[in-house]
Each structure stands twice: as structure tokens, then as C-alpha cells.
Amino acid sequence: MAELNEILEMIEKSEDFSELKKKYPKIFLYAVFSILADDKFNRDFDYYLNEREVVMFSYINNQIQMKISKLDENIVKNTKKPSEIKGKIILEPEIVAEIVKKEMKKQKVESQISKLILTLMQEDKLVWKVNCILTNLDILQIDISDSDKKVIKFGKKNLGDFVKYVKK
Secondary structure (H helix, E strand, O other): OOOOHHHHHHHHHHHHHHHHHOOOOOEEEEEEEEEEOEEOOOEEEEEEEEEEEEEEEEEOEEEEEEEEEOHHHHHHHOOOOOOOOOOOOOEEOOHHHHHHHHHHHOOOOOEEEEEEEEEEEEOOOOOEEEEEEEEOOOOEEEEOOOOOOEEEEEEEEEEEOOHHHHHH
């Protein structure tokens, strides 16, 4: 499996990206998404085109697929422009997953990981935002510094915290 920086290089040297760069000269990478499925991580790279459009490059079976999406007007009207991811990415999704597992042991979390969703974003530094759904329906929300390789935030909730009960 290619590393994130290698895939980024492939994307940005591709013909599709060159065409996009001509049409959208201010295009920039704003997020890297990775979801654990079938014991493998997918890798999606999201680029900002303008306030209404984004493009996602997916790395699947050693190939890059591109999809442009128009954003819902109601969602974007109260949303600020994302920050550009700058510099080299240090951690790979597999390493982030290992850091999560170590933190779970440290925090004495005994359930197993059911779903792992990773998002790399630029804040004051590059941060992996991790949402981890456990077999007991607890949800871990963990922030990991890409450069320091350390957990900077750990939170735990239950799926029930997100459910709104309505009386009939």
C-alpha cells in the first residue's frame, strides 16, 4: 500500500488534477479521510475548489478515482472555508490506529473497535480527528497530533447520547 505522501504526489501529477488546477487555480487539499473496512484502510483526499464544490480523490486498488461534488447550499452558508493542509504527513492510518489502541488500553476501554474513521485536518498543526465506534456502541473521539504522534484529546460518549427520544 502506498503511503499518503506518495498518493498525494500521484494525485497532483495526474492529468485530472492538472485540468482541475487550470479551471480552479486556488485548489487545495483540506482533508484526508480514512475508514477501516475489511481490515484495510481506504484513503480519500478532499480538495477545496470553491465555496460550492469540492473534489475527492480516492485511492482504491492502486488506482486513483476522482469525483467532484456540489455542496448543499444550506450546509455551506454557515460554514467557514477549510484550512489548507500544508507540509508532509507524518502518520499513516495504520499508525494512528495503533496509537488509538494504546490509548484505549491506557484509558481502560475494554470494548473492541467496530468502526474507525480518521480525518486529517489542519488546525494550528496537523491533527488526526478519530471517531471510533466500539462494539458496545460507545464512541471514542480522539485527537492525535500528526507531528508529535501523541493523543491531545480523548472523549467517550455512548450512541444513546446522540439519540433524541420523542414521546408519542
